[in-house]
Amino acid sequence: xxxxxxxxxxxxxxxxxxxxxxxxxxxxxxxxxxxxxxxxxxxxxxxxxxxxxxxxxxxxxxxxxxxxxxxxxxxxxxxxxxxxxxxxxxxxxxxxxxxxxxxxxxxxxxxxxxxxxxxxxxxxxxxxxxxxxxxxxxxxxxxxxxxxxxxxxxxxxxxxxxxxxxx
Numbered sequence: 001x002x003x004x005x006x007x008x009x010x011x012x013x014x015x016x017x018x019x020x021x022x023x024x025x026x027x028x029x030x031x032x033x034x035x036x037x038x039x040x041x042x043x044x045x046x047x048x049x050x051x052x053x054x055x056x057x058x059x060x061x062x063x064x065x066x067x068x069x070x071x072x073x074x075x076x077x078x079x080x081x082x083x084x085x086x087x088x089x090x091x092x093x094x095x096x097x098x099x100x101x102x103x104x105x106x107x108x109x110x111x112x113x114x115x116x117x118x119x120x121x122x123x124x125x126x127x128x129x130x131x132x133x134x135x136x137x138x139x140x141x142x143x144x145x146x147x148x149x150x151x152x153x154x155x156x157x158x159x160x161x162x163x164x165x166x167x
Contacts, residue, residue, distance in 0.1 A: 016041060020090035020122075022100040026082045028074040028089075034061060035070040038088045060088035063118050065111065079106040087115055091122045098123060100133045104140055116143050138165055 003011055020041070021027075028037050039057035042048055048056070061070055064084035074082050083106045090098055098119060104112035120143060123131035133144060141147050147161040157164045 020095035
């Protein structure tokens with residue numbers, strides 16, 4: 001889809017309905033609870049009733065291992081927990097495109113694997129989906145289908161992670 005031809009409202013709708021974002025700094029709203037932050041992309045989109053939004057948010061929260069923390073605010077969570085809230089928010093609506101900036105950066109290795117498994121599952125279960133992960137973590141890169149190595153702003157290598165990262 002060529003988004004340059006869309007109006008600002010159409011671009012905003014495309015971002016809201018089709019793209020999930022995992023920001024390096026999480027971008028959680030501290031005045032909202034964990035459940036509200038996760039459900040945020042579902043508000044006023046897709047025509048989902050409130051009960052369906054709550055159920056989808058709860059499933060995403062459960063998947064990232066934060067069951068029982070739904071009523072907490074981001075400031076009451078560790079950095080790794082905040083990162084998992086951001087990941088739950090990114091995948092809650094099963095977007096076609098997921099853009100991730102260091103999605104496992106503040107997580108221990110077992111939680112990082114759980115998060116990558118979730119991202120890969122969402123990606124592989126959606127038709128024509130795209131998962132883009134920016135990372136310095138070789139293990140994370142190896143879990144993906146394709147890798148690009150960028151050095152000084154230029155793509156220096158591209159291909160299967162096993163080939164590209166072995167150099």
